[in-house]
Amino acid sequence: xxxxxxxxxxxxxxxxxxxxxxxxxxxxxxxxxxxxxxxxxxxxxxxxxxxxxxxxxxxxxxxxxxxxxxxxxxxxxxxxxxxxxxxxxxxxxxxxxxxxxxxxxxxxxxxxxxxxxxxxxxxxxxxxxxxxxxxxxxxxxxxxxxxxxxxxxxxxxxxxxxxxxxxxxxxxxxxxxxxxxxxxxxxxxxxxxxxxxxxxxxxxxxxxxxxxxxxxxxxxxxxxxxxxxxxxxxxxxxxxxxxxxxxxxxxxxxxxxxxxxxxxxxxxxxxxxxxxxxxxxxxxxxxxxxxxxxxxxxxxxxxxxxxxxxxxxxxxxxxxxxxxxxxxxxxxxxxxxxxxxxxxxxxxxxxxxxxxxxxxxxxxxxxxxxxxxxxxxxxxxxxxxxxxxxxxxxxxxxxxxxxxxxxxxxxxxxxxxxxxxxxxxxxxxxxxxxxxxxxxxxxxxxxxxxxxxxxxxxxxxxxxxxxxxxxxxxxxxxxxxxxxxxxxxxxxxxxxxxxxxxxxxxxxxxxxxxxxxxxxxxxxxxxxxxxxxxxxxxxxxxxxxxxxxxxxxxxxxxxxxxxxxxxxxxxxxxxxxxxxxxxxxxxxxxxxxxxxxxxxxxxxxxxxxxxxxxxxxxxxxxxxxxxxxxxxxxxxxxxxxxxxx
Amino acid sequence: xxxxxxxxxxxxxxxxxxxxxxxxxxxxxxxxxxxxxxxxxxxxxxxxxxxxxxxxxxxxxxxxxxxxxxxxxxxxxxxxxxxxxxxxxxxxxxxxxxxxxxxxxxxxxxxxxxxxxxxxxxxxxxxxxxxxxxxxxxxxxxxxxxxxxxxxxxxxxxxxxxxxxxxxxxxxxxxxxxxxxxxxxxxxxxxxxxxxxxxxxxxxxxxxxxxxxxxxxxxxxxxxxxxxxxxxxxxxxxxxxxxxxxxxxxxxxx
Ligand SMILES: Cc1cc2nc3c(=O)[nH]c(=O)nc-3n(C[C@H](O)[C@H](O)[C@H](O)COP(=O)(O)OP(=O)(O)OC[C@H]3O[C@@H](n4cnc5c(N)ncnc54)[C@H](O)[C@@H]3O)c2cc1C
Ligand code: FES
Numbered sequence: 001x002x003x004x005x006x007x008x009x010x011x012x013x014x015x016x017x018x019x020x021x022x023x024x025x026x027x028x029x030x031x032x033x034x035x036x037x038x039x040x041x042x043x044x045x046x047x048x049x050x051x052x053x054x055x056x057x058x059x060x061x062x063x064x065x066x067x068x069x070x071x072x073x074x075x076x077x078x079x080x081x082x083x084x085x086x087x088x089x090x091x092x093x094x095x096x097x098x099x100x101x102x103x104x105x106x107x108x109x110x111x112x113x114x115x116x117x118x119x120x121x122x123x124x125x126x127x128x129x130x131x132x133x134x135x136x137x138x139x140x141x142x143x144x145x146x147x148x149x150x151x152x153x154x155x156x157x158x159x160x161x162x163x164x165x166x167x168x169x170x171x172x173x174x175x176x177x178x179x180x181x182x183x184x185x186x187x188x189x190x191x192x193x194x195x196x197x198x199x200x201x202x203x204x205x206x207x208x209x210x211x212x213x214x215x216x217x218x219x220x221x222x223x224x225x226x227x228x229x230x231x232x233x234x235x236x237x238x239x240x241x242x243x244x245x246x247x248x249x250x251x252x253x254x255x256x257x258x259x260x261x262x263x264x265x266x267x268x269x270x271x272x273x274x275x276x277x278x279x280x281x282x283x284x285x286x287x288x289x290x291x292x293x294x295x296x297x298x299x300x301x302x303x304x305x306x307x308x309x310x311x312x313x314x315x316x317x318x319x320x321x322x323x324x325x326x327x328x329x330x331x332x333x334x335x336x337x338x339x340x341x342x343x344x345x346x347x348x349x350x351x352x353x354x355x356x357x358x359x360x361x362x363x364x365x366x367x368x369x370x371x372x373x374x375x376x377x378x379x380x381x382x383x384x385x386x387x388x389x390x391x392x393x394x395x396x397x398x399x400x401x402x403x404x405x406x407x408x409x410x411x412x413x414x415x416x417x418x419x420x421x422x423x424x425x426x427x428x429x430x431x432x433x434x435x436x437x438x439x440x441x442x443x444x445x446x447x448x449x450x451x452x453x454x455x456x457x458x459x460x461x462x463x464x465x466x467x468x469x470x471x472x473x474x475x476x477x478x479x480x481x482x483x484x485x486x487x488x489x490x491x492x493x494x495x496x497x498x499x500x501x502x503x504x505x506x507x508x509x510x511x512x513x514x515x516x517x518x519x520x521x522x523x524x525x526x527x528x529x530x531x532x533x534x535x536x537x538x539x540x541x542x543x544x545x546x547x548x549x550x551x552x553x554x555x556x557x558x559x560x561x562x563x564x565x566x567x568x569x570x571x572x573x574x575x576x577x578x579x580x581x582x583x584x585x586x587x588x589x590x591x592x593x594x595x596x597x598x599x600x601x602x603x604x605x606x607x608x609x610x611x612x613x614x615x616x617x618x619x620x621x622x623x624x625x626x627x628x629x630x631x632x633x634x635x636x637x638x639x640x641x642x643x644x645x
Numbered sequence: 646x647x648x649x650x651x652x653x654x655x656x657x658x659x660x661x662x663x664x665x666x667x668x669x670x671x672x673x674x675x676x677x678x679x680x681x682x683x684x685x686x687x688x689x690x691x692x693x694x695x696x697x698x699x700x701x702x703x704x705x706x707x708x709x710x711x712x713x714x715x716x717x718x719x720x721x722x723x724x725x726x727x728x729x730x731x732x733x734x735x736x737x738x739x740x741x742x743x744x745x746x747x748x749x750x751x752x753x754x755x756x757x758x759x760x761x762x763x764x765x766x767x768x769x770x771x772x773x774x775x776x777x778x779x780x781x782x783x784x785x786x787x788x789x790x791x792x793x794x795x796x797x798x799x800x801x802x803x804x805x806x807x808x809x810x811x812x813x814x815x816x817x818x819x820x821x822x823x824x825x826x827x828x829x830x831x832x833x834x835x836x837x838x839x840x841x842x843x844x845x846x847x848x849x850x851x852x853x854x855x856x857x858x859x860x861x862x863x864x865x866x867x868x869x870x871x872x873x874x875x876x877x878x879x880x881x882x883x884x885x886x887x888x889x890x891x892x893x894x895x896x897x898x899x
Pocket of ligand 1: 049197
């Protein structure tokens, strides 16, 4: 029986007219004077868009920043892989875009499970991000006249997405990384690479540091500070196969959760509709084909199952353009959750294509006829090349095969309007927090959020905390809590090394992923989730008795040990995902419960009972967590059943 | 995607740590799916080694889609393997015949010490970047993005240089272990854009000097770097950076 706290959780959002909330809030935030800033130490964990932008900006402001990443360089953070683009309410295309429309689209796209105040702020600062990135030298796509070019992404009716070929995340990250390296050169940022954060140090109820393991030597160290920012990305790899990079994990946020930070909406995960289908047993990750492809590609399957003709030989009348037929207004541009679920349905109905029958066509034939091969190559050339390298087929000649894959996680550590978790001094930015996308994220909005958090929000909202609670210089290295946290990580590592079992870390991760994809993926049921929880518990006990790690020394570069720490956390965390999914008796956005759907199979929300963010408090591994509810109120966007028909 | 399987013989450089001696070990691997990627083949090898109670081969990787720049080692003498414009994570086993013998070694360069097996330490690249690989613009200072028009061609050319993923293949391919392609690509990217002009010459001099200080060799124009670059970055950036370097030093007295 899940216990629910009776005190509602307060996001501390400003009130009054939505257009001026952020401006008024900023005016009242306490500042730290320029000469005092260097007295405060701030740890930034993660150097993706969120972390690099935050560390660079705080460094520019004069704080003493320590930036930590497990990568060998900040430039490798998973943000680098984002392809499609970044949204901003610039209205450069004069097509009716505005801050309000971006705000409205994001709240609606999130299926009314995001905070209005946060989303509005995000829309407001979006335009500044494009300016900042351009000044850094990000080579966005341009029109012939030299102005910036835009494209459309799913779920919206305007062109507000800025892009740099199919490598927008890479270029934005390099912009932030360059700014970060400038601060490293100025010695305002101390950069620590190849360090894995394995615990958060909490002193007198405040986050005051982290425990890191040096990935080259295995050495554990405590780093203390006045505040800690987690910018550690999402947890899609709970599913094992996802579009995330191999090392993406939940460790930093999960360990913060075990130290008291609430985890919000862990069941809100996004399954991206356009990924290259799985090839077989040795598959290690899935590759995304940017959703921007849906601008020009048409999605279809043969009307009749097991049609073995070459796709080009199937006449138009025998093709089922299911998105265009079912959703005439948005067609191929419906939001991700809708596109993914429909791909699943047609494959469940036996209409899927390819070796496994779990794929649909994404066809560019009409677009090539209309625009020419050259124009298609200009827009998507690198994506087409990537597809050909992986799938061994040429998409200019034969339609791509695609299938949905886990991609993004809307859930994350709970934060208030100032991006601080309920654990004072612990701030959470980017994909690692839960704040802006509700139950479903619109395309090109994650890059926007990560950079908004890092460049434009935290530089304001961190100061009041430091002014009030910072203790200028941190905690002594021999403080009992510091020693305790170090000791805890050392023991856990030793325990992992001493098991010396039979099964590889990978095999546990794979098995967990299969359970999660099957029971907590694109559609979920109460019975299925209960089954998953039982399986996860059994797998977790087996892991702690039977995992094998080699080399058998921890005082060295040890990839299997790194993975073991991460998988141990996934094995705990995924249970919370299932609990959250089971307790949310409605369907919304990426969370689809089969018991709750409309007659034509669309997600059925229950606003009366579930218009809240579910923030979970940790009570021990395997113990039921406590639910804290943050009620969501909608004053500016009317709650309606989402429709993309 | 039509699956079949092949067998390969792998000669892999094994080195337990930076200061330890290394040597080649030979492994035979059967039943490798031709649809799997090169790194998935190594995953398979590692699972096999682990099951046999042997230490797995350490190699760097993360995105596995050719963009993060983590992966990279030398296959039969070629950085990132036989295909042009392809990182090792994008290389697929359908490229090889059954019975192929593949020799895998780490990048070899003084400035890139081996960490373990096929992994090297490339932090020297970050030091080159810190020396000047940026536009000095604080948050809050930026003018409207459309206030300075940039022609489509210039933006696109800047992008060509900016596409560098910092993998280090150029250094590994060069007999002098020069970092000139990496360094010049960043110099060229920023030099193409109006926003990069104020610091153009100081940046060029600082970055190229830093590369030399870090122990990377000089460029002797064999152009092996361009052939090895998975992003096919042109050596034209090296000549352009050299021109700017001379101008910065001689004309501007930096
Ligand atoms: C293939 C793909 C394509 C995408 N395309 C788009 C797109 O077109 N538009 C869009 O808006 N969004 C896109 N997204 C989503 C978007 O890229 C991410 O949500 C966003 O980049 C996340 O940024 P981040 O800074 O929060 O985290 P990340 O970039 O994931 O960075 C996490 C950082 O934390 C560090 N870290 C994590 N844990 C630890 C630890 N324990 N110790 C030390 N360091 C740690 C890592 O080293 C890394 O530096 C895409 C995502 C994927 C997977
Ligand atoms: S693993 Fe990222 S480029 Fe190869």
